[in-house]
Amino acid sequence: MNIVVCVKQVPDTATERKLRSDDKTLDRDAADGVINELCEYAVEEALRLKEAHGGEVTVLTMGPDKATDTIRKALAMGADKAVHLVDPALHGSDALSTSYAMAQTLKKIGFDLVILGSESTDARTGMLAAMLAERLGAPQLTLANKVEIGDGAIRVQRVTDYGFDKVEASLPAVVSVVEKINEPRYPSFKGIMAAKKKPVQTFGIADAEIDAAQVGVANAWSEVTDFAVAPPRAAGTVVKDEGDGGVKAADFLASKKFI
Amino acid sequence: MAEILVLVEHVDGDVKKVTLELLTLARLLGEPAAVWAGPGYSDIAKGKLAEFGAEKVYVADSADIVDHVVAPKAELLASLVASRAPAAVLVASTAEGKEVAGRLAVKTDSGVITDAVGVGEGLVADQSIFGGGVNVHSRVAKGTPIIAVRPNSTAPVPATGAAAEEKVDVELSDSARAAKIVERVKQEKGARPELTEAAIVVSGGRGVGSGENFAIIEKLADSLGAAVGASRAATDAGWYPHAFQVGQTGKTVSPQLYIAAGISGAIQHRAGMQTSKTIVVINKDPEAPIFEIADFGIVGDLNQVVPQLTAEIAKRK
Numbered sequence: 369m370n371i372v373v374c375v376k377q378v379p380d381t382a383t384e385r386k387l388r389s390d391d392k393t394l395d396r397d398a399a400d401g402v403i404n405e406l407c408e409y410a411v412e413e414a415l416r417l418k419e420a421h422g423g424e425v426t427v428l429t430m431g432p433d434k435a436t437d438t439i440r441k442a443l444a445m446g447a448d449k450a451v452h453l454v455d456p457a458l459h460g461s462d463a464l465s466t467s468y469a470m471a472q473t474l475k476k477i478g479f480d481l482v483i484l485g486s487e488s489t490d491a492r493t494g495m496l497a498a499m500l501a502e503r504l505g506a507p508q509l510t511l512a513n514k515v516e517i518g519d520g521a522i523r524v525q526r527v528t529d530y531g532f533d534k535v536e537a538s539l540p541a542v543v544s545v546v547e548k549i550n551e552p553r554y555p556s557f558k559g560i561m562a563a564k565k566k567p568v569q570t571f572g573i574a575d576a577e578i579d580a581a582q583v584g585v586a587n588a589w590s591e592v593t594d595f596a597v598a599p600p601r602a603a604g605t606v607v608k609d610e611g612d613g614g615v616k617a618a619d620f621l622a623s624k625k626f627i
Numbered sequence: 628m629a630e631i632l633v634l635v636e637h638v639d640g641d642v643k644k645v646t647l648e649l650l651t652l653a654r655l656l657g658e659p660a661a662v663w664a665g666p667g668y669s670d671i672a673k674g675k676l677a678e679f680g681a682e683k684v685y686v687a688d689s690a691d692i693v694d695h696v697v698a699p700k701a702e703l704l705a706s707l708v709a710s711r712a713p714a715a716v717l718v719a720s721t722a723e724g725k726e727v728a729g730r731l732a733v734k735t736d737s738g739v740i741t742d743a744v745g746v747g748e749g750l751v752a753d754q755s756i757f758g759g760g761v762n763v764h765s766r767v768a769k770g771t772p773i774i775a776v777r778p779n780s781t782a783p784v785p786a787t788g789a790a791a792e793e794k795v796d797v798e799l800s801d802s803a804r805a806a807k808i809v810e811r812v813k814q815e816k817g818a819r820p821e822l823t824e825a826a827i828v829v830s831g832g833r834g835v836g837s838g839e840n841f842a843i844i845e846k847l848a849d850s851l852g853a854a855v856g857a858s859r860a861a862t863d864a865g866w867y868p869h870a871f872q873v874g875q876t877g878k879t880v881s882p883q884l885y886i887a888a889g890i891s892g893a894i895q896h897r898a899g900m901q902t903s904k905t906i907v908v909i910n911k912d913p914e915a916p917i918f919e920i921a922d923f924g925i926v927g928d929l930n931q932v933v934p935q936l937t938a939e940i941a942k943r944k
Contacts, residue, residue, distance in 0.1 A: 381898070527870065598761055
């Protein structure tokens with residue numbers, strides 16, 4: 369089985385994140401890049417499915433040169449090889465452009481199963497997997513907290529407001545996973561050393577037959593018109609509990625008409 | 628006036644509160660037209676949609692639409708975008724709502740904005756990004772604007788609409804039927820409101836100390852008619868189910884009132900609740916960063932303060 373796991377490098381949420389003042393896109397140089405947390409669950413799930421059913425795990429990322437760190441992390445966890453979609457023309461792509469560029473690349477490299485994390489910690493749109501399913505004409509098995517493959521079918525549990533849906537489809541398919549579907553493994557020393565020798569193929573937009581007029585900040589379908597650092601919340605009242613903290617809290621709630 | 632399509636969220640035939648919020652918002656932007664997807668449409672639903680200003684209701688009530696994951700709803704909306712040329716499409720910014728928006732954007736070659744906390748003139752959306760650190764105005768540059776709006780962004784205000792009903796038949800494509808829902812499993816959550824929709828959320832974190840002790844969080848929540856949330860530390864420890872995790876990798880909530888008990892307030896958590904209107908904090912560590920965003924904070928032991936607050940609320944009812 370040919371499993372492609374899509375990963376994204378995001379700014380470390382522990383550091384201050386910024387938008388660039390010139391083109392209002394994410395400032396990727398301002399913060400350290402790390403693998404998006406939910407992508408680690410996707411990599412782990414890909415590795416488990418490979419271990420159970422055989423095949424190969426390919427890491428696919430779209431991002432600047434420094435995203436190679438994130439590729440190495442996924443390879444160190446145990447993925448077999450990687451494709452890095454990198455091109456200056458892709459800078460500032462929105463969700464529509466990104467899904468288009470990724471879909472073009474996936475068509476080029478082929479797949480039986482595409483796995484992603486359900487959202488990224490930077491843009492947090494949570495749309496990429498659904499958009500890829502739409503563009504690839506593949507079943508959408510998203511927000512999964514359980515994935516099973518057998519008898520030519522793929523079955524997932526899709527998390528819903530009321531519990532979960534049991535969903536069934538045939539391969540090829542697009543899956544997104546939620547946190548706690550598994551426990552992502554830490555790369556071993558051996559894994560880290562092996563990752564350095566694993567093949568990483570670089571794709572530019574021409575390699576993936578991506579139309580330059582459909583990607584990049586200038587061609588985005590949506591735009592940031594202006595932005596500002598959020599003003600700090602007005603300082604609230606903080607009191608020490610002197611045995612009547614609950615009463616004081618009730619007074620506050622009453623003053624705001626919550627009770 | 629051009630129509631603003633609003634995808635109705637409904638459960639057991641009842642219209643969810645977020646839809647009433649979206650209709651209220653849609654009235655400011657154009658003529659609200661509700662889109663009902665799936666079985667369960669009734670006079671009760673119609674009455675509710677009319678009460679909050681729906682001029683039209685497009686009803687596509689075949690079971691096929693909800694028996695497959697997301698894609699049929701996007702096909703239904705795409706057919707309405709093509710035939711009615713609305714000024715915009717509003718959906719709830721929930722996990723599924725955003726997926727519908729994403730597929731619809733691809734189908735209609737339109738721009739999409741998610742997690743809007745407001746939509747103003749010219750369909751300019753307000754967003755709060757990076758865990759509440761930056762406020763952004765954004766707009767759709769191409770196609771029919773598709774905007775996913777966070778629950779609790781607008782207070783629902785009634786204003787009667789005609790709710791003229793129009794049946795819509797959609798011929799679903801094979802690819803829209805590719806992911807079949809074979810079973811729906813409802814997990815018991817009692818009478819509490821849904822976490823992302825609730826007007827009040829009471830969350831517990833590491834300071835709660837154990838799964839059993841979450842009972843004091845639940846009691847406070849019930850006294851306020853609130854939903855219960857949990858920080859990642861609490862769900863990681865197995866004290867509360869992951870479905871209730873508020874934060875960067877869990878649910879995003881934006882209620883009128885958020886009470887955080889025993890939660891330190893790491894970015895992981897703040898990213899999921901920072902746009903709450905009023906924040907009350909109970910924590911024994913005066914240095915906990917969550918106090919920075921508190922409107923009212925109590926430095927104290929939650930085991931004392933929370934039950935006292937619950938009792939006080941009961942007394943004042």
